Amino acid sequence: MRLGIALPYERPDRGAPTAAQLAGRARLIESIGFDVIAQGDHVGARTRPTPDTLTWLTAAAAATERVELASAVIQVPLRYPAELAHRLVNLHAVSGGRFIAGLGAGSTRSDYTTVGVSYEDRFRTLRASLPVIRALCRGEPSGDAEFHPWAHQPAGPPILIGAWASGSWVRRAAQEYDGWMASGHSPFREIAEGIKAFRDSGGGRAMLVSVTVDLHARERVTEDDVFRLKCEPNEAADWLARVAELGYDDVCLVRIGHTEADLTEEDLYQIRALVPAGGSATSGTPATADRR
Numbered sequence: 001m002r003l004g005i006a007l008p009y010e011r012p013d014r015g016a017p018t019a020a021q022l023a024g025r026a027r028l029i030e031s032i033g034f035d036v037i038a039q040g041d042h043v044g045a046r047t048r049p050t051p052d053t054l055t056w057l058t059a060a061a062a063a064t065e066r067v068e069l070a071s072a073v074i075q076v077p078l079r080y081p082a083e084l085a086h087r088l089v090n091l092h093a094v095s096g097g098r099f100i101a102g103l104g105a106g107s108t109r110s111d112y113t114t115v116g117v118s119y120e121d122r123f124r125t126l127r128a129s130l131p132v133i134r135a136l137c138r139g140e141p142s143g144d145a146e147f148h149p150w151a152h153q154p155a156g157p158p159i160l161i162g163a164w165a166s167g168s169w170v171r172r173a174a175q176e177y178d179g180w181m182a183s184g185h186s187p188f189r190e191i192a193e194g195i196k197a198f199r200d201s202g203g204g205r206a207m208l209v210s211v212t213v214d215l216h217a218r219e220r221v222t223e224d225d226v227f228r229l230k231c232e233p234n235e236a237a238d239w240l241a242r243v244a245e246l247g248y249d250d251v252c253l254v255r256i257g258h259t260e261a262d263l264t265e266e267d268l269y270q271i272r273a274l275v276p277a278g279g280s281a282t283s284g285t286p287a288t289a290d291r292r
Contacts, residue, residue, distance in 0.1 A: 001244040003275045004036025004070065004209075004252030005029060005268070007056050010049055012261040022056060023063030028265060030067040032272050037064075038072040038209055038252035041106070044114040048257045054087055061095035069099045072209035072252055073162025073181050075106030076133070077125035078115045082145040084129075085136035088157055089147060092137075097154030101137070102181040102209065103130065104162030104169075134159055134177070160207060165194025174203030182248070184211030188223040188239075195246045207250040208243060214255060215270055229253070237274045244275075251275070 007025055011017050017025075029037055037060050042050040057069045069091070076084065092099040105122040106112075112119040135142040137156060139149045158178035163169035165186055173180035180198050182191060191208060198206055217230035221239060229236040243251055253271065255263055263271075 001240070001248060001275055002035035002068075002250040003272060004038040004068075004207075004250060005034050005213075005263075005271065006039055006252070006254040006258075007037060007051070007060060008259050008263070009051055009257050010259055012259045014259075016049065019059045019062075022059035025260065026060035026063045026067070029268065030064045032265075032268050033277050034067060034268075034272055035277075036068045036070050036100075036207075036250055036252055038070040038102075038207075038254070040072055040210055040254065041074045042108060043075075043078060043111045046110070054091055057099070058091055058094065061091065061098065064098075065096075067098070069095055070160075070181075070207070070209070070252065071100070071102045072207070073102040073104040073106065075108070075111060075122075076103050076129050077105060077117055077122045078111060081129035081132040082136060082142070085133040085145075086147065088133070089137055089149065092157040093150055093153050097156065099157045100160060100207075101133075101157040102160050102162045102207070103133065104181070106162075107164075130159075130161075130177075158205075160205065162209070165190040165197075170194055170197050170203075171201045174198050174201035179203065179205030179207065179249075181207045181209045184208055184227055184252075184254075186227060187225060188227045188242075191227055191243070192246050195248060199247055205250070206248050207252060208248045209250075209252040209254075211251055211253050212255065213253040213271060215267065233270060233274065240274050 007022055039053045039056045041053045053071045060069055088101050105126045109119045132142045136147050160179040160181045161169055161173035161177050162181040165182055180203055182194050195206055212228035214230040215233050219230040221231050
């Protein structure tokens with residue numbers, strides 16, 4: 001099972017990180033051995049700064065060579081589909097084909113209010129927009145829109161549908177798109193039920209994203225509460241082993257609003273050690289990460 005993590009939202013002094021600072025953090029994440037850098041999507045939260053997903057991932061793309069880059073998850077109805085597809089194709093190109101487009105409707109009403117888009121119509125808008133985005137990303141025309149990809153550009157990006165574990169969107173992700181991004185803001189029981197429905201529908205890549213991590217906290221983790229790893233390392237490793245056993249291909253962790261002071265280099269090494277590189281999560285005592 002692959003392991004991912006997010007970039008910082010801001011500096012310790014609460015200023016905006018520069019492109020150079022984001023690049024440095026991305027290089028560190030890659031050197032520690034994380035497989036994915038996954039960044040979420042919000043527009044204009046009232047309580048904290050909100051990074052633009054594709055801006056942050058572009059800075060990471062410029063500084064790294066191996067790690068995959070994932071939007072987890074862009075709220076499609078807040079954007080014009082052709083313009084969004086253009087941005088996705090460009091990030092996929094400049095990253096050398098390492099970008100994964102996690103796309104969905106989202107569930108944050110305030111983002112819709114900020115943009116002036118109907119929250120109630122979000123799934124209908126998503127259904128209408130996704131075929132346009134997919135066609136344009138493949139270099140195919142859609143209505144009056146058509147892109148001309150660069151020569152030798154890898155096809156894509158792959159499109160994974162971000163959706164809650166229940167409902168038709170999990171099946172649609174399996175049957176019509178390249179995979180599914182399950183929300184970590186769900187109870188473990190729902191996460192388990194969702195991956196079964198996805199696999200039963202013939203689904204490919206399954207990523208569990210936006211899982212909160214804090215190995216210094218000591219909250220009780222149960223199957224019925226929202227899944228989060230705010231616990232000591234051995235317990236976190238056990239939970240990740242269970243996620244791997246369910247059949248998820250990736251788990252992407254986050255600390256909402258964090259700075260480099262909140263997740264230090266030592267913290268990153270400890271988090272990476274929870275899942276051995278190239279393997280499944282280790283139940284019990286985590287191995288020591290290889291400090292390359």
